[in-house]
Amino acid sequence: MHTGPVLVVRWAHNGRWLASGSDDEIVMIWDMDPNARGKVWGSDEINVEGWKPLKRLPGHDSADVTDIGWSPADRYLASVGLDSKVIIWDGYTLECVRKLEQHQGFVKGVCWDPVGEFLATQSDDKTVKIWRTTDWSLEAEVTKPFEDSPGSTFFRRLSWSPDGAHITASNATNNKGFVFIAAVITRNTWTSDISLVGHENTVEVATYNPHIFLRNSSAPVSTSNICSVVALGADDRSVSVWQTKSARPLIVAKEVFDRQIMDLSWSWDGLTLYAASSDGTIAVFNFTSEELEGIAPHSVQEQYLSKFGFTLPPPPHGYSHIDTKHPTPPPSPSRTNIEVTKAVVHGEEVNQLVARRGKKKRVALVPNSAAIPSAGGPSHSISTAQPLSKRAPLTQITTSSKVPPTSSFGFPMPAEQPYEPPHSWVKNGGPMDLDVPIDSFGGDGSISTRGKRKMSDDAMPVARIGRTLGGDRKVEPAGPVKQLGNWGGAGVAPAQTHIAAQQLGSLLPGLPLLSYLRSDVEDSDLFLEARNSEEDHTTEVSLVSGKQVQWLDFLPSPVIALKATPFFCAVASQDGTLNVYSHTGRRLLPPMSLGSAVSFIDGNKQALMAITSSGQLYCWNVKQQKACFAPASLAPLISTSPNHTILSATVSPNGSPIIHISNGVVYSYDPNLLSFIKVTERWWAENSDSWHGRARAAQSIRGVMTLTEYLLNGDDKNFSLSDAINNASSAGATSHPAWWSTAITLGHLETRMHAIKLLDSSAEYRQVVLLYAKKIADEGFRAKAEELIKELFGPVYWRPGREDNVPATICGIPRRDLLKDVLSIFARSKTLAKLGLDWQDTLKRANNEEL
Structure with a gap:
């Protein structure tokens, strides 16, 4: 069972398993228990199905699991988290296959290419990375238009179109961060020239309908006749649904929830969209096949994708996903009870779906007893609800005789947002036309639509x-x-x-x-x-x-x-x-x-x-083919005593050495200071309240600094962990000067901040800064607090002749994001509340460019 809030749930495509991710650092795989019984919590209804935990998948280091995704045919499972890692699990054995660690920030979204050739991940390092599944090396890195994207969103969930042609990525911006968009990335070229514009706040999630759509249902299936439907959920509490053949949204549902939207999911039949919000509610949007015109069966997608000529690795010997216990889920509930009225807006005929609103804004949902959900089928989400009276108004564009010059929807004109799929891709260095019916391809598999790849610098x-x-x-x-x-x-x-x-x-x-x-x-x-x-x-x-x-x-x-x-x-x-x-x-x-x-x-x-x-x-x-710093002699560290030796020597990913000497001190080398610095030492264990080397389970240790302090005692033959604890416990019986414990704890935290910055451990740096802020807030040290605030804020005003080359981030974390958390601590304290509130106002004005 999970021991923390569950952040993501994903069904396997065959419906056999369910995967969930939590902030307890665990990915859990669930299997249906046919003997499970029980009532729905808070009612007398009997559970339709019961699911039991099958296997725990630990692997994310002291970090929330933010997103997970099953590959085509459930060959692999990918999980991402706040440890900046992407972990690939075998979809059959559930063993770890590979860890991808090239991201430099929290990874908050993952999606699979429906062909199975690529994997895409999105991170707070403001990149979307494309990985090859053949060797898990980096295919491409997309940075535009994410340079100015905010780092405050819970998720960056992206989605791959069912025809494999595009990725729609969330949390993108235009116009230097003032226009919130979703970016559409084109396969093979990996460019993002298309934007979906109109939401008034950050787009949190994008999800494609699992079906391919035909522009002309009577025409053959070809690249030029294919389009897709994608749904966007944003922090403005609105949901929009787009069809890629049009530059304007198909549906815009404004202020559906009281708080931001966390996730979206389509039903397997493609006619129901589910939206989940952080306010604790779920909304259901039902469509008919007439409203989602041109929807094609899944067999068309399978036939179309087969022309890429890519085959996933076979399952391990003796493993199979075939399971006949789980039935196919029922179709989405009908919408016959929804009242549809026609109207003409600026010469454009639209269908308006308007429902009554109650006094509360929150959308109320009641289960539909006629449709029993099946958790075991291939549905992406449970299809059980009908719209009721408390529902956000929807507006659907069904026909368009002309495009009005202005629109209340706030989305761009078709001329401003051309959205056409590419009509040719690259194969073997030359163009290849895919604008032909599928049936015209030979069945021998000799023709492949796989494009020419970019060479990766980070080759695995x-x-x-x-x-x-x-x-x-x-x-x-x-x-x-x-x-x-x-x-x-x-x-x-x-x-x-x-x-x-x-x-x-x-x-x-x-x-x-x-x-x-x-x-x-x-x-x-x-x-x-x-x-x-x-x-x-x-x-x-x-x-x-x-x-x-x-x-x-x-x-x-x-x-x-x-x-x-x-x-x-x-x-x-x-x-x-x-x-x-x-x-x-x-x-x-x-x-x-x-x-x-x-x-x-x-x-x-x-x-x-x-x-x-x-x-x-x-x-x-090695990648840059250069030294991190000039060779440095260790003589100053080990020549002070003939008994001093090096117990261990390792290196961090950024090239900072970590050298443990037998005198109980761990050193590193700072090329900016041209000297060795103390990372940590055993002396802190005796009196610092923030020492991380105290007794704990080894498997619970997370982070390079925390691990270093934990191992510091165990590696020293002359000083054990029990000695440190005994010394710390006996310190109370020893007479110490006033402020002894406070001074040592602050000194320890300040030393840790410098060391962690050198080692570039972002998760630990945020933690130690907040611990330091809380300590000086508890003690009421205003001068230290002001100095920390100014360091994180950076220069307020520009002065002629002064060049302030202050980096915008520390350990990959935006300085003012850290400051926001620090000010929150100060504002809640008894002694520094006014200081925190004043600087919160200053920070708000600075972010709005009023200063």
Whole structure:
């Protein structure tokens, strides 16, 4: 069961399973329980069906699960959350297939290409990313028109059209953020030249009708004869329904709810639209096939999509989604009881659906007893309700003799918003006309409509196709791993290498020379291995996927350390050389000579770190092919005492090293300050009220800073976690100066803010800023509060001759979004309430550009 509010629910296409996501960080899979009985809460009605939890899918790190989606044929399930991750689950085994971590902000929407070739996600980093499902690499990144989109929405739910031609993405803006729109992104070119304009506030969700529509029902099915229907829900409490053949909306229902719209869903037959709001109510919009003219059966969509020539991977052996227990759901309820009146507006004939309103604005819904819902069918939502008296007025455009110069609907003219699907796509470098009937295509599958892809910079492991270096060789078992004696290569004796290291001043112990080394790629069956053969003094490096060698290489010096990430493979040799390969075996960087052998090596996404035995620290961004900072010596950290050693050394995704010394201090290097900084230290554990290393379950640790503080005690052999707790508990018996605990807690929080900013951990930065704000509000430290406010606000006025290059974000979070939360804390405090309220007014005026 979920332990927090449920934010999203999605039926599998075959109706066998139900997936739900919650702010308890869990995706839950539900299966129907035929033996379940019980009454509907608050009434005497008996439940039609009962569903039981089948499996919990943990994986999102300390973050809400904001959206989930099933792929075509339920081959995969994708989930996204506020940890900025996209997780792909196998739709049969429900095991994690891949984690995609290229987003730099909260991910709040996901949708699948109906063909199955692509996956789209939308994030607070103001991008829509398109992923290839063949290797989960990045196909394209769309940034326009999302540059000025607000970051205050709960969701950014996007949808893919049933013909595969377009994605409609929410939370887009035009005119520097003053016009709220939904952006329509075209397949293959991934451009967003089309906008759906008219809502008075941010569009929160877009959902396509699952059916393809024909412009001319009597004409053959072809690209030029196909259109789609998409519904938009916005923070202005309104719902609009668009048909892509028209530049104006089909339906606009204004102020349907008391609060913003959170989600939309169409029924499987395409004639009912459900809308959910944060005010706790659901609205139902019923249509007839005459109103949604040209609706085609699902078989037409299946036939049309088959011409793309793309096939999803087969299910695992022994798995199937076939289930005959669940019946097909009933059709949507009829609308025979709705009164329709005709009117003429500016020469345009319209149908007006007007219902009576009560005193309350909230829409009241009563279930229709004639239509029994079936949760097990392929319906996207439960179809059970009929419209009643308390219903928002709807206006539907049915015929158009001419377009009036102005409209009360607030949407653009057709000439201003041309919306025509492309008539040709690109295939094999040349144009291909799809404006032909489906029946004219050959049935042998020789013609594919798949377009030419863009090359991705963030390439994931490559597909195992074509001839590769060493790909014809079988994987040999590793055998027993043994430590080898010293042997060199390329005419360099190991003793000479060792002497050279001593001459440079060896500060750290070297790594042993082993016959076999291996490094696994996270969330993949890929692994990098090295074999040092003592018999013939050869060193072989290879990347292996399962039982297949992807590539191999030979090096002149034996390998002492390896690190493989989803983006690169790093190999450190005994002679101090570092080689970096792509997953195809191509050298991404020239062989780098570090002067002495490596003692520590680590990689994280595109960041690579190495520490040599001479105490030199190196960090590189492999993608950008440059160093994160100049090499830095660790001598100041470990030379102060002969007993100080490095316990661990890792690197964050942004290239910041995290070095744990045996004296109980964790350091990092700040290239802006050209010095090492203290990330955290064991001393905070004794007196700080905000120490995160106290006893807790290991699996509950989330965030790099929190994990660092938790592991700090366990990694120190001379100081255990129980020692920290005992010292903290005995502190009360020790006489301390006044303000001791307050000063240390504030110092700890201020240190954490600087360290987290360097490590670029956005979720933790928001948390520590709010903790810091609450602490100074509780203590009533007005001067500290004002300084924090001004730092987050930035410059208020422009002055001649002064250039303020203050970044708009901190750790990817807009500064003034943080300030808004901080001011909310100050406004509720007893001592800083006036300060908070005054600055809230200033912030409001600044956002409205009154200052």
